[in-house]
Amino acid sequence: MVRQRLSLVxxxxxxxxxxxxxxxxxxxxxENPKASPMNVTLPQLVGGWTLSGPAKRVEPNAIxxxxxxxxxxxxxxxxxxxxxxxxxxxxxxxxxVELYLMDSSGDAYGLLSGDxxxxxxxxxxxPGHATPSVVRALYGAGLLRIWSGDLYARVLTYQESDASxxxxxxxxxxxxxxxPELLAPRLIQSLPQxxxxxFALRADRAVYLRSHxxxxxxxxxxxxxxxxxxxxxxxxAAVYRGSAGAGSPKPVHVLLIRYxxxxxxxxxLAHFQKVYLSGKLSAAGDRGAxxxxxxxxxxxxxxxxxxxxxxxxxxxxxxxxxxxxKQALDNVEAFHE
Amino acid sequence: xxxxxxxLTRRDFVRGTVGTAVAASLLGTPLETEAAPAIKSYVAVVxxxxxxxxxxxxxxxxxxxxxxxxxxxxTGKSDAASAWRVLxxxxxxxxxxxxxxxxxxxxxxxxxxxxxLKEAGIPEKNIWMVQGSPDKVKQCNALxxxxxxxxxxxxxxxxxFKNYITFTGSPSSYHDANNAKLGEIWNxxxxxxxxxxxxxxxxxxxCDKGPQxxxxxxxxxxxxxxxxxxxxxxxxxxxxIMQKRQALRGEPWPLSPPPMVVEMADKRYGLGTSNLEEIxxxxxxxxxxxxx
Numbered sequence: 190m191v192r193q194r195l196s197l198v199x200x201x202x203x204x205x206x207x208x209x210x211x212x213x214x215x216x217x218x219x220e221n222p223k224a225s226p227m228n229v230t231l232p233q234l235v236g237g238w239t240l241s242g243p244a245k246r247v248e249p250n251a252i253x254x255x256x257x258x259x260x261x262x263x264x265x266x267x268x269x270x271x272x273x274x275x276x277x278x279x280x281x282x283x284x285x286v287e288l289y290l291m292d293s294s295g296d297a298y299g300l301l302s303g304d305x306x307x308x309x310x311x312x313x314x315x316p317g318h319a320t321p322s323v324v325r326a327l328y329g330a331g332l333l334r335i336w337s338g339d340l341y342a343r344v345l346t347y348q349e350s351d352a353s354x355x356x357x358x359x360x361x362x363x364x365x366x367x368x369p370e371l372l373a374p375r376l377i378q379s380l381p382q383x384x385x386x387x388f389a390l391r392a393d394r395a396v397y398l399r400s401h402x403x404x405x406x407x408x409x410x411x412x413x414x415x416x417x418x419x420x421x422x423x424x425x426a427a428v429y430r431g432s433a434g435a436g437s438p439k440p441v442h443v444l445l446i447r448y449x450x451x452x453x454x455x456x457x458l459a460h461f462q463k464v465y466l467s468g469k470l471s472a473a474g475d476r477g478a479x480x481x482x483x484x485x486x487x488x489x490x491x492x493x494x495x496x497x498x499x500x501x502x503x504x505x506x507x508x509x510x511x512x513x514x515k516q517a518l519d520n521v522e523a524f525h526e
Numbered sequence: 527x528x529x530x531x532x533x534l535t536r537r538d539f540v541r542g543t544v545g546t547a548v549a550a551s552l553l554g555t556p557l558e559t560e561a562a563p564a565i566k567s568y569v570a571v572v573x574x575x576x577x578x579x580x581x582x583x584x585x586x587x588x589x590x591x592x593x594x595x596x597x598x599x600x601t602g603k604s605d606a607a608s609a610w611r612v613l614x615x616x617x618x619x620x621x622x623x624x625x626x627x628x629x630x631x632x633x634x635x636x637x638x639x640x641x642x643l644k645e646a647g648i649p650e651k652n653i654w655m656v657q658g659s660p661d662k663v664k665q666c667n668a669l670x671x672x673x674x675x676x677x678x679x680x681x682x683x684x685x686x687f688k689n690y691i692t693f694t695g696s697p698s699s700y701h702d703a704n705n706a707k708l709g710e711i712w713n714x715x716x717x718x719x720x721x722x723x724x725x726x727x728x729x730x731x732x733c734d735k736g737p738q739x740x741x742x743x744x745x746x747x748x749x750x751x752x753x754x755x756x757x758x759x760x761x762x763x764x765x766x767i768m769q770k771r772q773a774l775r776g777e778p779w780p781l782s783p784p785p786m787v788v789e790m791a792d793k794r795y796g797l798g799t800s801n802l803e804e805i806x807x808x809x810x811x812x813x814x815x816x817x818x
Contacts, residue, residue, distance in 0.1 A: 257627055257697060258688065258737045261680055304735060306742060330741040348581060349741065405783040406679050409552055412706065412786065413533030465535055482540035483553075499536075 227272070227290050227340050232363050236356035237278045244272035244288075265400030266299050267292030267420050276356070282348035286360060289341040295374040295423065299397040301327070301336040302377070303406070306393075312361045313370065325370065326361060333357050337365045373397075375524055376425045376445055379517040385509045387432045388441060394428040408442050408499070415464045416495075417457040421449045429510075431502065439484065442499040443510055445517055454493045461488065461497070478507040487511045494518030539784060551682060551768050552784040565806040566799045567758035569751060570599035571728075573812040577748035578729055584634040592811070593638055593725075596752040599808045600723065610646035613722040613754075614668045620648055621656035621666035621720075623689055625674040628737040631727045635750075636672060639725070643670075658692045664716040671724045675731035675751065677743070677767050681705040682785030684737055686724055686760040693717055709791030712756065724759045726751040733770040734779075745770065748812065757791045757798030758805045762818055764788060765802060769817035 233240050248270050252260035255271070263271070269290040276284040291297045307329030326335045331349035335342040344360050346353040372378070377397050382390050396407045399422055401414040407426045410416070418424065429441045448454040462470055466486070469479045478487040478498075487498040487507040496514025501507040539549045572595045576588045590606075597609035614620050620643060624631035636655075643653055656662040656669070663669065671689055678684025687708040691697045693716070700708055711717060728749035735743055747766065753759040764785055771779040792800035799805060807818055 253698060256738060257691070258678060258680060258684060259628065330744075332741055343738075345739065345741070347739065347741065402680060407782065409536055409539075409780075409782045409784055411533045411535040412783075413535075415533060415535075464533055465537065482537050 227288055228368060229288060229340070229364050230366075231274060231286065231360065235276065235359045235363075236352055238276035238281070238284055238353075238356050239278065241275045241277050244274055247271040247273060261400075261402050262303075262406075263289060263300070265398065265403045266296040267399070268296070276360070281350070281353060282346050284353065284356060284360065285343070285345045286364075287343040287345075288364065289343075291339050291341060294336075294338050294371040295397060296399075297336045297339055297341040298373055298377070299399070299403075300341040301325075301334055302395060302397045303403070304334075305395075307332075307334070310358065310361070312358070312365045323370070323373070325365070328354075328358065328361075331357070333361045335361055335364060337368045338371050340364070340368065374423065374425075375521050376423055376447060376517075379521045380425055380427050380443075380445070381513045381517060384429055384441075384513045385506065387506070388429040388510075389432070391428045391430050391440070396426040398424050398426060404444075408444070411465065413464065415461050416444075416446060416497075417448075417453065417460055418446070422453075423447050439500050439502070441484075441501045441506070441510060443514060444495075444497040444499075445514055446495045446497070447518070447521065448493045448495070451493045454490055454495055458488060458490050458495055461495075476511065478504050478511065480504075489515050491515045491518050492522055494522065534786065549784070551764060551781040553780065563801070563804050566804040567753065567755035568599075568806040568808060569753040569755070569758050569762045570596050570808045570810060571749060571751050571762065571816065571818060572596045572599070572810045573747065573749040573816065575748060575812045575814075578746050582730060582746070584632055584729065586634055586638070589634055589729075590638055590642075592750050593635075593642065595810050596725065596750045599810060600752055600754060606642040607646040610643055610648070614643070614646075614648065614670075616647040616649075617652075618648065618667040619652045619654060619665055621654050621663055621669045622672060623657050623669055624655070624672040625689060625727075626657050629674050629676045629732050629739050629744075631672045631674045632729055635725075635727050635729075639670060639672065657689075660693045660695045660716060663693050663720075666720060668722045669717070669720045671721055671756070673724075673726055675726050675728040675747075675763050675766065676736035677733050677771075677781065678736045679734075680783070681708070681787055682781045682783055683760065683764050683767060683788065685726060685763050686756045687712070687787050687791055690717060706786040706790050708787045709757075709795035709797055712791070712797050713795055721756060722754070724753055724756050726759060726763055728763070728766065731766065731770070733767045733774065743774070747815075747817075755798035755805075757788065757800050760785075760788050760791070761800045761802055761805060762807060766817045773815075773817075 247255045272288045274286040307327035309324045310326045310328050312326050331346045333344040342364050344357045374397050401418045425445045427443045475490040484500040485507040489496045489511040498510040539552050572592045574588050574592050594606045597606050601609040601612040603609040624636045673685045673689035675685050690711045728747045728751050733743045788800045791797045
């Protein structure tokens with residue numbers, strides 16, 4: 190598996206991640222192309238694979254019938270519905286196309302951000318034009334994942350070949366054709382690229398999420414939803430790598446959370462303090478840093494935003510992270526209002 | 527400040543409040559301890575380099591040989607028919623429980639189990655496919671669990687205990703954080719005591735992002751993992767998954783969330799042992815990258 194490390198500049202439209210645009214299979218549009226409610230028109234024929242029929246629509250209340258055990262991931266974002274298509278070709282593995290319509294571009298981005306592994310591909314540009322400025326699609330071992338506005342897509346072949354890869358990428362190009370390219374959520378953009386002189390953001394570990402189940406997949410805090418997360422919240426979960434002089438080789442974990450209002454943020458912070466920092470705080474407050482079993486933990490609230498720091502090597506670095514978290518949260522707030 | 531809460535937190539894992547296997551999966555700490563407690567359960571790990579071709583097609587004669595080796599390791603009987611007769615009676619109604627959804631059990635394995643059960647004298651009419659049917663399970667005397675090995679984004683691992691989720695008639699009640707309680711299904715009256723063998727399809731496991739298939743994280747392990755202690759089998763499966771993750775990334779890659787279902791199946795539901803130091807692993811066949 191080839192893995193390319195993303196840098197923050199990728200997320201911020203200033204990137205320089207190299208990727209070679211592979212050859213794309215020729216496509217034939219359907220005779221009566223009918224755009225789905227997602228404004229996507231899939232090709233009828235692509236590289237010898239034929240679209241086998243109309244979409245199977247999966248509504249949120251039926252998602253567990255389609256994918257028992259995986260539906261929570263999509264319901265953890267603001268999911269509207271899923272359309273499933275299949276392409277078949279004699280002697281070749283089928284190609285599965287899943288188009289998830291989300292409530293916002295941020296929700297679709299969040300699904301992509303759960304795993305930055307794979308090769309970045311630029312589906313919107315002409316063949317030969319390399320170097321996507323923003324990572325919107327990742328391909329690896331037969332699976333193409335796409336963030337395209339409010340759409341998240343998975344295009345999968347179980348048995349990868351040169352031909353199936355070309356077909357998968359051609360389908361990906363059709364999916365994004367004519368769709369808007371939007372920015373990453375501002376909370377993600379607000380993550381500082383560096384904290385102090387010693388800590389650098391690992392953009393290939395930055396996840397945008399709303400649900401505590403998704404948080405636990407990125408960074409396990411508790412079996413309980415002790416940050417009171419929900420679909421009306423948003424979080425950027427980030428990892429910072431320490432330099433040799435940072436005092437610890439362990440990464441530092443940062444969570445930036447925005448709640449619907451200040452009251453919700455206050456309540457969530459109190460919940461977190463009571464459960465997670467039980468026995469460590471003498472009094473509640475909006476800012477603090479304490480030493481716990483796996484390093485230093487810190488918290489800060491600013492308006493409706495909360496910043497949390499975990500596994501920092503010492504108190505001073507924890508405070509650095511808290512300052513940068515507050516600044517990031519305040520910047521997002523200033524942009525929105 | 528303090529508040530009573532039933533929540534398990536990251537701090538509990540760091541403090542060692544929960545078992546070593548589960549904590550190790552989250553924290554990347556060593557699994558082994560210095561003490562060497564007595565072996566309580568045995569698990570067979572059978573592998574054959576020729577089990578799959580490069581196109582992931584199953585070599586059925588090789589798979590048959592592997593099944594025989596697994597059954598031999600579990601029962602001590604040298605042929606499959608004799609081994610099955612140790613595990614089930616010819617008068618039993620035997621329910622086969624395969625994974626039929628998202629990273630399915632290879633159908634060749636399911637068919638092979640059926641075939642060898644028939645060769646052991648179990649009438650074909652008494653071999654039932656019972657996945658998804660609690661009513662059929664109620665009528666079975668014996669169950670053979672045939673899950674496929676996979677990591678699970680919500681439970682850490684989604685193999686042995688997850689395989690019986692439909693037997694409750696209410697799978698959704700085990701979604702979200704309730705996944706940790708999957709072990710209780712094995713103690714339900716219509717399920718308890720019926721599982722005679724857990725035979726995990728580890729031919730091509732999935733070590734991340736399950737249950738949705740993601741070929742980036744699937745690899746040809748070419749193995750079967752078998753035992754009569756479901757917790758021990760799940761614990762060995764967990765170690766295979768963890769070791770593969772670390773090998774893929776070349777750095778600790780915690781399994782998150784931690785697979786609390788394994789810990790709870792042991793400590794709360796008493797279904798077996800999750801401590802790898804108390805599990806005897808019988809490795810048979812191809813040893814390259816065996817991971818356990």
